Structure formats: structure tokens, C-alpha cells
Amino acid sequence: MPDECTETDRFVAVAAETEVPEKGLACFDVEGVGIVLCRFRDQVFALENQCSHALASFDEGRLRGNRIMCPLHGATFDIRDGSCTGAPASRPIRSFPVRVRNGLIEIGLPTGH
Template sequence: MSFIKVAKTSDVSENRMTCVNTRHGRIALTRIGDELFAFENTCTHDDGSLDGGEIQGETVSCPRHGALFNIRTGAVERMPATEPIEVFEVRVSGEDIEIKID
């Protein structure tokens, strides 16, 4: 397990998604207050991109069919998705955002 640099803190805005490509796939980043979140940018229902969806509280909605996921835990909060999304531990090193990859 290791941390990889994915963005700068200035790249991520409150309640908006910033997507980055990594060797582990596309990762979405967002900020809620002082906390940063990172999660896979793919809906488990139909493999659509989540980055066109909305961040509301600690959830992200899929823009295609309305599935809702908790961005802290990855848990499904509304169908049609039945499988959780992967979430990543985030740390900040100076101005760099890093995520933990297994």
C-alpha cells in the first residue's frame, strides 16, 4: 500500500468534483469544508462517469440513472446501484493531495 500524488489542494473546490487519471483508473476528488474526499469516478450500476453528478452533503449522485453513493464510505444510498464505489484514504503533504492505493 502506498500513497500517490494526484492533485494540488488548489485544484479541488468545495462541493465540486475534480477528476484525475491514475494508473488505477479515474478518481474523483472533492472538498467538503476542510475535508478532502477521493472516490472512483465510475457508477457501479452501469459504469457511467460520476463526474457529471452532484455532490450533496456526503453523497454523489450518478447523472445517468440517479444512483446515490456515500463518498465517505462508498455505500449505496439509492438504487439502481447495488454495489458500493471504492473510496480512498486522502492525505495532504504541503500543497499536494495524495491518495492511498492498495
């Protein structure tokens, strides 16, 4: 779980740790960006909440280990880095650095995202 921000990132609070279940996901709007938070093995990961194949959201998606599955056509992505792991998608989705502070999950957003 990345914990340092780069010059272009600023961390923004998204949710309380308790809002993202173990082996589960939760979706949020953060400053106009759809974000899906995923928890697996006591780590939290953040991805853009939009499949690169048909632009569906992951609101009804499922986690299978360290992969998230799009509910529309079944494309899968690695929650650790957004890389595409299963068709019909062929492009990755954006991932964001995450840190947890005082029970709050924060993500790094690029300045002027």
C-alpha cells in the same frame, strides 16, 4: 480523512488542493485508475470514478452534502466510504485513503492495483 497507509497502500500525488472546489468534485486518471476527488466541509475524499450500477463516470455528477450523484441514472454514494445510498445502484464503489501534504492531495493505492 485517513492519513496512515497500510502495508499494501502507497500514496500517490493526484492534484493540488486548489483543483478541488469546496462542495465540488474533480476527476483524474491515476496510474490507469479513474479517481473522483470530492471536497466537503474542508475534507477531501477519493472514490473510483465509476458508478457500480451502469459503469458511468462521475465527471458530470453532483455533490449533495456528503453524497455524490451519478449523472446517468441518479444513483448516490457516500463520499466518505463509497457505500451506496440510493437506487438504482445497490453495490458500493471503491474508496481510497486520502492525505494532504504541502498543498498536494495524495491517495493510497493498493500495491499492484
